[in-house]
Amino acid sequence: MSISRLKFFIVTFVTGFFSLHSISQDSLLQSKAHHKAKEINRLTISYSLLLKSNKSNTGIGEAYNGGVKTIFIDNHKARVRLVSLMRMQSVFIMQPGNPKQAAVITKESGKDKYKYNLTAEQWKRYYRKYDSVSCELTDDSTVILNYPCRKAIIRLKDGRSMEVFYTDSVSNKMLSKVEPAFSCIPGLVLQYEYKQKKGSVVFTATSITDAYIDPGVFKAPAKGFVARKFYISSSQKPGNKIEEEPDQDADQENDQ
Amino acid sequence: MPEQFDILRRLTQYEITPPAEALLRIMESLGVQDANNSDDDSLWRSMLQLQEFEIKAPQFLFPFIEKQIASSLQLSQLRNLEVSPPFAAYSEIMEKIERGGTGDNGNNLVSRILSLNAYKSIAASIIILVIGWLIYKLTVSPADINKDVAKQIVTPVLPTTKKDSVVANVVGINKKQKSIRTKKSQPQIASDDFFYQKDMTIDDYKFPIIDNDLLVTFAGFSYSQVPDFISKPTENTFTIKVDQYSSISVSESMSKMIRNMNQFRSNKKPTRRARKERARLEKWKKADTEQFDKSLKNNPLDPIDLAEFVF
Numbered sequence: 001m002s003i004s005r006l007k008f009f010i011v012t013f014v015t016g017f018f019s020l021h022s023i024s025q026d027s028l029l030q031s032k033a034h035h036k037a038k039e040i041n042r043l044t045i046s047y048s049l050l051l052k053s054n055k056s057n058t059g060i061g062e063a064y065n066g067g068v069k070t071i072f073i074d075n076h077k078a079r080v081r082l083v084s085l086m087r088m089q090s091v092f093i094m095q096p097g098n099p100k101q102a103a104v105i106t107k108e109s110g111k112d113k114y115k116y117n118l119t120a121e122q123w124k125r126y127y128r129k130y131d132s133v134s135c136e137l138t139d140d141s142t143v144i145l146n147y148p149c150r151k152a153i154i155r156l157k158d159g160r161s162m163e164v165f166y167t168d169s170v171s172n173k174m175l176s177k178v179e180p181a182f183s184c185i186p187g188l189v190l191q192y193e194y195k196q197k198k199g200s201v202v203f204t205a206t207s208i209t210d211a212y213i214d215p216g217v218f219k220a221p222a223k224g225f226v227a228r229k230f231y232i233s234s235s236q237k238p239g240n241k242i243e244e245e246p247d248q249d250a251d252q253e254n255d256q
Numbered sequence: 257m258p259e260q261f262d263i264l265r266r267l268t269q270y271e272i273t274p275p276a277e278a279l280l281r282i283m284e285s286l287g288v289q290d291a292n293n294s295d296d297d298s299l300w301r302s303m304l305q306l307q308e309f310e311i312k313a314p315q316f317l318f319p320f321i322e323k324q325i326a327s328s329l330q331l332s333q334l335r336n337l338e339v340s341p342p343f344a345a346y347s348e349i350m351e352k353i354e355r356g357g358t359g360d361n362g363n364n365l366v367s368r369i370l371s372l373n374a375y376k377s378i379a380a381s382i383i384i385l386v387i388g389w390l391i392y393k394l395t396v397s398p399a400d401i402n403k404d405v406a407k408q409i410v411t412p413v414l415p416t417t418k419k420d421s422v423v424a425n426v427v428g429i430n431k432k433q434k435s436i437r438t439k440k441s442q443p444q445i446a447s448d449d450f451f452y453q454k455d456m457t458i459d460d461y462k463f464p465i466i467d468n469d470l471l472v473t474f475a476g477f478s479y480s481q482v483p484d485f486i487s488k489p490t491e492n493t494f495t496i497k498v499d500q501y502s503s504i505s506v507s508e509s510m511s512k513m514i515r516n517m518n519q520f521r522s523n524k525k526p527t528r529r530a531r532k533e534r535a536r537l538e539k540w541k542k543a544d545t546e547q548f549d550k551s552l553k554n555n556p557l558d559p560i561d562l563a564e565f566v567f
Contacts (some may be wrong), residue, residue, distance in 0.1 A: 046501060051566060057509035060540045061566035066505035069499075069557060081451065082557045083502040085470045085510065085543055088451075089556055107549065108449060109468040110541075116552060126552055129560070160560060181558070192557040198567040201559040216450035224447030233551040234383060 035214075039171050043073040045188070046207045049084065053199035060086075061199070069203055073174045077218040080178055091221045093177050106219040122230045127180040132157050135184035144190040145205055152185055164192040170208065193210040264325065279307060308419075435558055457497040459485050470496065470504070471541070474514045475534055479524035486518050 048068040051058045057063065067084030078093035088109040102120040107113055118126060128151050133154050140151035142165055149165035156162075168187035176183040182192075190205040283303060322416050447468075455462045456470065461483060466473045477486070485494050495513050496504045506514070517533040520526055526534070547565045554561040 003284070044501065048505070053567070057507070058566055060543060062507050062510040062513070063540055063544075064556075064562065064566065065507045065510065068502040068504060070501045080557060081502075083498050083504060085496075085504060085506065086557060087548070088468060090449075090451075090497075091557065105552070107450070108447070108451065109470075110472070111467050111469075113447065113468075114549070126555070129558075156560075162559065165547075192559060194563045196563050196567045201562070201563040202565070203559060204318070214450065219448075219450065221447055221449035221452075224449070224452070231551055232553045 011036055039173075040174070040210050041073075041075050041170055041171070042210050042213060043071065044207075044209050044211060044213060045071045045184055045190075047071075047203040048206050049082075050202045050204065051199060052202065055199075058199060068206075069179055072213050072217050073172055073178065074213050074215075074218065076174065076180045078174045079218055083118045092218065093174065094220075104153060106221060106225055108221075113225045114228050115221065116228050116230050118230055127231065129156060129158075130183070133181065133184055137186075142191075147190060147208075149190055154181060154184070160194075162192055162194045164189045166190065264318070264322055268313075279303060281365070414497065451499055453498060458483070458494055465498075470498075472536060475517050475537055477518050479520045482520070483519045487517050 014128050047069040049064060049069060051061040051065045053061070063086035067082060067086075069080065069082045072079040072081070079090055080093075081090040082088065087107065090106045090108060092104040092106070094103060099120040101117055102123040103118045103126075104115055105118065105126075106115040117250045122134045122256055124131075126176040136153040136155065138151045138153065144165060144167070147167040147169055149167045152164050152165060152166060154162045156235070162181070163187060164182065166182070166185045166189045170188040172188070175188060179189065182189045188208075190208075191203065193200055193202040260517055267459060283300070286299070335493050453465050453468055456473075457463075463473065463483070473484075477483070489511070492508045494506050498504060513533055513536075516529050517526075517537065519530045544556075548556045548561075554565065556562055
């Protein structure tokens with residue numbers, strides 16, 4: 001065989017090999033994507049919180065850096081909990097059917113522990129930032145916890161955006177309630193990042209399990225927390241005077 | 257000699273004013289009783305005029321007296337006159353001095369007298385000391401803002417168990433625990449939350465969490481309670497196991513801050529750097545409260561709210 005023919009075969013073989021490989025990969029992802037996501041009724045997902053900055057440390061951000069956010073879901077009950085050096089806080093998603101108590105927010109750390117009982121309307125106001133978000137699904141992909149994930153960009157109506165990586169291998173009907181920001185994402189978000197000029201905040205999943213969850217996890221505390229009335233101030237900046245706007249819908253009974 | 261003539265000249269100006277009631281006594285002795293009486297009135301007037309009357313000495317008189325004095329033998333003798341003290345006076349004085357200033361009755365004859373300058377010095381010293389103490393209390397003593405963190409302190413108890421620890425170490429740790437437990441501590445607020453934590457675990461050591469607040473716990477160690485992973489770190493970072501779901505990885509810079517917060521001097525008081533770090537922590541806590549606790553406008557679980565607060 002002449003050298004020129006040999007070269008021709010080598011080039012053809014290599015080109016063909018990589019083409020077939022890419023096609024096969026795409027088919028694999030598509031097959032996974034089209035494969036019906038597994039509905040899991042009980043989920044515990046832990047995310048690590050990482051603050052990235054150009055500086056060697058993020059100042060006050062170091063008190064949140066390394067924190068853990070955990071999502072607990074069991075059928076219609078859910079709890080999202082943040083544990084960090086600075087604070088521990090939870091959001092309880094209550095079982096549907098009671099519009100007067102759609103969620104409970106608790107601050108678990110410090111001397112002044114408090115809780116808010118939110119109605120369905122107040123819950124919507126609490127997450128009003130994510131009303132009318134749009135999701136742009138991209139072709140970028142990665143693997144997180146052995147789950148193939150695709151990238152999406154969530155755009156808020158005020159122009160801010162967040163990058164997320166999600167897997168459609170796992171689904172749960174409570175996910176959109178637990179994280180209203182990801183209501184347009186067709187799957188479970190395993191990493192999300194919000195970037196600013198000076199740094200970014202990244203939540204990355206470190207574990208997913210469907211192990212048994214103690215029912216006590218979903219029980220909003222009754223003792224040791226001061227019940228507060230729901231209100232959202234109209235303008236509040238760090239260090240500025242807070243202008244309070246009492247909530248006109250607030251008609252909460254004080255638990256204590 | 258010139259001094260004696262100077263004295264004489266001054267004597268020429270010397271005068272004695274009679275007592276004020278002298279005129280009245282003279283009038284009484286003369287039998288004048290009523291000044292309104294015409295006879296008595298004229299006498300009053302005469303006496304008043306006499307009161308102002310004066311006769312000057314003749315001009316030759318002074319030089320004459322001066323001459324007499326200068327040539328007077330008796331005066332010159334007087335100038336040289338000396339009077340010697342009694343012969344036994346000296347010995348008596350020395351005897352009394354040796355006796356310590358006490359008299360025959362044993363009473364102190366010599367009293368301690370402090371000069372006025374000494375009193376002034378003592379008063380000035382006291383004033384300076386008081387001012388210095390006030391300045392120290394107002395400026396050098398730890399900032400009051402640290403008291404807010406300190407008020408929340410429940411004295412942590414040193415860990416009781418460590419894997420593979422030898423008996424001697426355990427005894428040592430238990431001894432320290434006893435001394436810590438004698439201190440007063442504030443009761444923690446009870447909570448029925450499933451995750452209400454009393455302890456956290458670091459490097460196999462268990463520590464109680466004060467008010468479920470990790471940063472306050474780390475800022476609350478006293479001199480004898482600082483654990484080894486802070487005072488003698490083997491690594492730049494450490495991990496806190498809060499519960500079965502949450503293990504916090506403390507960053508290098510945060511670990512450094514915690515170590516700095518727990519530096520103490522030999523007198524068991526925090527160093528200046530420790531006080532500064534605790535003050536910085538207090539500022540962080542206040543900022544966090546302002547941002548997330550005053551209202552529900554911001555959510556610490558939301559990455560956008562958290563990023564916009566931190567950065």
